[in-house]
Amino acid sequence: MKMKPIRxxxxxxxxxxxxxxxxxxxxxxxxxxxxxxxxxxxxxSAKNNFKTFQVPFDNTWTVKDSIEISxxxxxxxxxxxxxxxxxxxxxxxxxKLDTGANKIASRHAGFSKRFKxxxxxxxxxxTIDKQLSFGYPVRQFLNDEELKYFYSPESVKSEKxxxxxxxxxxxxxxxxxxxxxxxxxxxxxxEWIGEFTKLTELKDGKGISVGSLKTHEDDMVKVVKKYxxxxxxxxxxxxxxxxxxxxxxxxxxxxEADSALSYAEKHFLIDFKKYSLRIVMPGKLTGxxxxxxxxxxxxxxxxxxxxxxxxxxxWAESKMPNTWAWIVSGFFLLFVITxxxxxxxxxx
Amino acid sequence: MTMIMESEKYNKILNVLxxxxxxxxxxxxxxxxxxxxxxKVKKPIFNLSEVIDSLFGWVxxxxxxxxxxxxxxxxxxxxxxxxxxxxxxxxxxSRQIIDNREEMRFSTEQQVEKLLMEYKKPRRxxxxxxxxxxxxxxxxxxxxxxxxxxxxxxxxxxxxxxxxLKKLYDDKLIENSRTKIKL
Numbered sequence: 405m406k407m408k409p410i411r412x413x414x415x416x417x418x419x420x421x422x423x424x425x426x427x428x429x430x431x432x433x434x435x436x437x438x439x440x441x442x443x444x445x446x447x448x449s450a451k452n453n454f455k456t457f458q459v460p461f462d463n464t465w466t467v468k469d470s471i472e473i474s475x476x477x478x479x480x481x482x483x484x485x486x487x488x489x490x491x492x493x494x495x496x497x498x499x500k501l502d503t504g505a506n507k508i509a510s511r512h513a514g515f516s517k518r519f520k521x522x523x524x525x526x527x528x529x530x531t532i533d534k535q536l537s538f539g540y541p542v543r544q545f546l547n548d549e550e551l552k553y554f555y556s557p558e559s560v561k562s563e564k565x566x567x568x569x570x571x572x573x574x575x576x577x578x579x580x581x582x583x584x585x586x587x588x589x590x591x592x593x594x595e596w597i598g599e600f601t602k603l604t605e606l607k608d609g610k611g612i613s614v615g616s617l618k619t620h621e622d623d624m625v626k627v628v629k630k631y632x633x634x635x636x637x638x639x640x641x642x643x644x645x646x647x648x649x650x651x652x653x654x655x656x657x658x659x660e661a662d663s664a665l666s667y668a669e670k671h672f673l674i675d676f677k678k679y680s681l682r683i684v685m686p687g688k689l690t691g692x693x694x695x696x697x698x699x700x701x702x703x704x705x706x707x708x709x710x711x712x713x714x715x716x717x718x719w720a721e722s723k724m725p726n727t728w729a730w731i732v733s734g735f736f737l738l739f740v741i742t743x744x745x746x747x748x749x750x751x752x
Numbered sequence: 753m754t755m756i757m758e759s760e761k762y763n764k765i766l767n768v769l770x771x772x773x774x775x776x777x778x779x780x781x782x783x784x785x786x787x788x789x790x791x792k793v794k795k796p797i798f799n800l801s802e803v804i805d806s807l808f809g810w811v812x813x814x815x816x817x818x819x820x821x822x823x824x825x826x827x828x829x830x831x832x833x834x835x836x837x838x839x840x841x842x843x844x845x846s847r848q849i850i851d852n853r854e855e856m857r858f859s860t861e862q863q864v865e866k867l868l869m870e871y872k873k874p875r876r877x878x879x880x881x882x883x884x885x886x887x888x889x890x891x892x893x894x895x896x897x898x899x900x901x902x903x904x905x906x907x908x909x910x911x912x913x914x915x916x917l918k919k920l921y922d923d924k925l926i927e928n929s930r931t932k933i934k935l
Contacts, residue, residue, distance in 0.1 A: 520834060521830065521834075522830065522831055522834050522835070523834060523838065567912070568912050688838065688842060689842070689845060690838055690841040690842060690845070691841055691845070692845070695848075696845060696848055696849045697849065723838055733827055733831070736823075736824065736827065737824050737827065737828070740820050740821060740823075740824040741824070742808070743808045743810065743811045743817070743820070744811065744817075744821065746804060746808050746811060747808075747811040747812070747817070
């Protein structure tokens with residue numbers, strides 16, 4: 405079995421991220437107070453070749469094609485699609501039937517509405533389920549400032565790295581790259597351990613305990629890093645597995661170790677085309693984990709790193725005042741206050 | 753003797769008259785007349801004190817009064833709490849706003865649609881029919897805003913790259929922040 409070195413896997417993921425073949429896609433959800441959602445997709449490409457779609461749409465959508473010529477004279481082909489969904493279940497059905505570029509990711513939307521007398525609260529979210537079963541949350545590797553930067557849109561990062569505090573942000577970027585590199589190694593080793601122990605248990609009912617391998621996880625990461633360039637050949641010879649679990653078990657569970665590595669690779673190396681998601685909520689925006697622009701439009705970059713080990717939930721909350729409840733309450737208060745005043749007058 | 757006889761006679765006639773009922777010729781006419789006179793009697797159309805008493809009679813019932821006052825206080829407290837929390841959340845979010853000119857920049861069509869959507873909201877106080885500005889004009893407006901944004905970015909780049917300009921700019925910013933009225 406031909407196995408890719410982990411470094412190569414990470415490089416491939418990075419290459420996929422910066423790939424320019426797919427159109428630059430922005431999905432906008434205009435959430436309405438009745439739970440319906442007007443969904444708009446805008447795809448921009450330097451080529452008139454829209455083959456891969458990050459977000460599913462079909463012929464039931466209103467599709468418009470146009471071109472724009474920039475000040476520099478570059479032509480940009482634009483495809484816009486729009487559809488009104490009665491509720492989030494319809495969006496989820498579209499995601500379920502997705503055969504597009506990002507079909508591997510399990511995506512779903514949610515909407516809730518809570519009546520709170522004076523206001524009605526709305527919550528809309530889009531979630532992408534996690535890929536790895538045994539991975540580590542990235543927050544265990546990054547501090548708050550790094551986390552914020554990690555989840556920032558590419559343009560924000562780029563602007564900061566070329567702005568007045570460029571040195572600071574470049575150093576921050578380097579630090580994040582270093583730490584996420586370690587996070588990636590730990591994840592793939594952890595995923596391999598999880599799957600490997602499961603397979604060994606299935607083989608003879610006893611297997612190798614997760615705990616015993618977990619205690620050596622950091623050592624395994626070091627081994628993988630150490631033999632980074634020759635990983636492929638050394639793994640095939642069983643040398644690395646011997647270092648992981650000892651010679652006897654390495655011979656005994658070679659097939660399971662290969663299958664587990666293949667499984668870990670498959671879940672780690674996913675083909676996901678990044679895009680951006682926007683949400684416009686009804687009423688006043690009161691909470692979100694996204695980036696907000698001055699017109700209160702929310703933005704999230706959607707990238708495979710974000711849902712590798714944890715579900716990636718992009719949520720927004722808003723409140724809309726119930727005018728009728730305000731009027732009813734006002735009249736009620738007036739009624740009670742008048743009654744009390746009348747009583748005081750008559751008593752006096 | 754004759755006097756006594758006459759007196760007895762008189763008393764007898766008087767008793768007969770007292771006992772005997774009057775003979776009425778047209779009872780219906782009398783009835784009508786009575787009803788007519790009764791209906792002519794003016795009744796007060798609106799008695800304020802009666803209305804107040806019936807509407808605010810609850811103030812004299814202790815438990816009803818206490819319950820309604822408690823409900824009012826609770827309502828006011830809920831209102832203050834809800835609006836307070838909302839203001840706090842909005843203030844927090846307003847501090848999180850990023851101004852990223854590249855990523856956050858809408859395409860013209862998106863902007864027009866967003867603006868129109870905003871204007872069409874019923875709570876805005878006017879309906880979509882009252883919009884007299886054309887989409888073309890909005891597009892032109894947005895194009896000019898985008899143009900200004902681009903020029904602003906270029907200007908900021910020039911300022912950032914020139915230490916003298918940067919110092920002047922920073923000084924002006926500090927000066928402005930001193931005189932700024934915080935809303």
